[in-house]
Amino acid sequence: MKSDLDILMKSKNLDAILVFGNAEHNPPMTYLTGGGHVSAATLIKKRDKAAVLFCNAMEREEAAKSGLNVRLYDEYPWQDMLEEAGGDTAKMAAMRLNRIFLEMEISGRVGIFGHVELGGMFATLIFFQMLMPSVELVGETRENSLFMVAMETKDETEVARIRRMGKITTEVVRLTADYLTSCEVSSSQVLLDENGADLKLGAVKAKINLWLAERGASPTEGFIFAIGHDAGVPHSQGNPADLMRLGQTIVFDIYPQEQGGGYFYDFTRTWSLGYATPETQKLFDQVYHAYNKIVENIDLNANFKDYQMLTCEIFEKDGHPTPRTQPGSLQGYIHSLGHGVGLNIHERPWSGLTASDDNLLKPGVVMTIEPGLYYPDQGMGVRIEDTYWVRPDGVFEILADYPYDFVLPMKKWNG
């Protein structure tokens, strides 16, 4: 949690942290500022001291909403520095940072963070290190970085925000199911739109986007609504020209975010409209069985990776390739069981086979459970996913309930 930052900085032997970039769509900066229209900011926090946020004058009022101590870049004579740097803004930024560090008396190990444009920032940091050899810039591997560890456990306010996105998500999923099942169906088993034309997947996606926007949620990273072959490739987002046909697997993986780059929710259902083929029904049953098995067996403070092992075991028994038996396979079970969800759609705890052993399902964790099986060459894929909160009392709670039905009966079609 955010309140752990100083303790975590100490355990990582960081004397200060530097966060660069915008306040929005930049998880570490959003985490510390609360977001808002503040661009190209620099946040500096010494261990056990309050953070200071440097920004451009035009954005001072947006920055002030963070409640942080706000200071302006204009306090420094950047035009003079730019001249001294021969017009090189990356060098100018390094010189300014040097002045700020001297004023704030920062030395030692300084962690660097932020979602930024790499080139200029790399140039600035390399030049800064030359100016200030007393500072050691520390780039942490994202997976286990300070912010990933701090963000891993959520407070009640964060959980409430994720739960709100879950409510919106499941509302939109329900609207989508209602819409699809209300469509007329052609003699070739293709859904028809309001005008009697073949319903295209792109039109369904457009409706989903609209339903999200109406509710104040952003599909920042898109969403997956894929049918048939594409459903068999976990991250294919779906081909807009595909027709909506009965009896094919539809993977609907939707992960909207609060507007402005806030908290995500993550959710997947797999549907087959009208009826299911024996092959897809079997695949669904296996995934649903695995999902239930995992949920039944999940334990407080267990290692998340243990359930990846359990999932592999279950699917291997069913005869599917898994990351244990066939790493790099393009069919079978080919991803990890889940991941933390917060200001990042993917964050700690991790469940992959190579995840470190400190990825525990401890109180405050919000994470997905999402087993899946994929056979693109057979035109099918199934995934089931819910987002869970590990409550302070140790109970694993789904943050938004929704039925698991695979076959969605068509209201105007009787086979």
Place this chain on the structure above:
Amino acid sequence: MKSDLDILMKSKNLDAILVFGNAEHNPPMTYLTGGGHVSAATLIKKRDKAAVLFCNAMEREEAAKSGLNVRLYDEYPWQDMLEEAGGDTAKMAAMRLNRIFLEMEISGRVGIFGHVELGGMFATLIFFQMLMPSVELVGETRENSLFMVAMETKDETEVARIRRMGKITTEVVRLTADYLTSCEVSSSQVLLDENGADLKLGAVKAKINLWLAERGASPTEGFIFAIGHDAGVPHSQGNPADLMRLGQTIVFDIYPQEQGGGYFYDFTRTWSLGYATPETQKLFDQVYHAYNKIVENIDLNANFKDYQMLTCEIFEKDGHPTPRTQPGSLQGYIHSLGHGVGLNIHERPWSGLTASDDNLLKPGVVMTIEPGLYYPDQGMGVRIEDTYWVRPDGVFEILADYPYDFVLPMKKWNG
């Protein structure tokens, strides 16, 4: 233009370029791949050779849509490398990059690009430099970097996409004006909503978001709809709790983007509902006069900064502080005249007083003209902005026309 990349690489003495990150919301990667749901990819291009895109297996099909040569990270035994790296994924990534560079026979100066999480990438690059001292990683200052220069001129396809966003933008602006002017007005000159309650600015913003979504445009970086004091602070986005009152300046600066992180449009109008006070009318007239003066005088292949000088001159004559007379001022004319627009909302050419002299208004440039005057303490601000394309025939064309009216008469209010 994209077709200039090899020539630009040569002029910048770059033997290769490396682009990291997602294909979406990452302008250099979007530019070269066309976007799509490809995350944590690595694009490598040697000068005068075709680009190669490395990605995760799950995203191979999305990656293939780029038309580039796609290769999978899984071709490398990353589990072994990870073990060798002691579980440090940043080091593993450096080791893999080293293998790829050896295979592709890359050495010399390599430009690095991409919108990424800084910490882990910094660690990877520092480690990579140790592994491969024959490579010099070059972080270019963003303002004049390879991609900024290439993207500065647009081809017809890009212009068509920007124009389409302009059409959507002005449609939404018109809907907003129609909605506001149709509202009933209370005796205290506050607009009323459909239920007769005071209309809040947040409710207007929600409608604008919806109208954008209906048209397939994303307010990725938000938009500014600010009234009174907030209109006087250029980048304040507007306070949702503010009431919509007659006779106050409303700055509506809207810059939507194609969904998935594509091309932007940028547009501003300033309105006063029902009537204008003499002070705000005067301010508007001065900005409108400056806007017209600039547009009348703008010349093909001129230095963009010259028109910033002209704008300062005009506003100084009217008695306003400008960046020339009072740098760092919080009132008067306090920003630069415009900027390029493309996959970045702000890109080359630049018009600020410190911009380099090669920011020319040459054919293919798409840029904004946006003079403004701000007096937050007097509760007012005015900005007018259009996006122009410098056509191959040298004509400056507005990509979406919209009237400049300041006072919008209220249909159901007669003073």
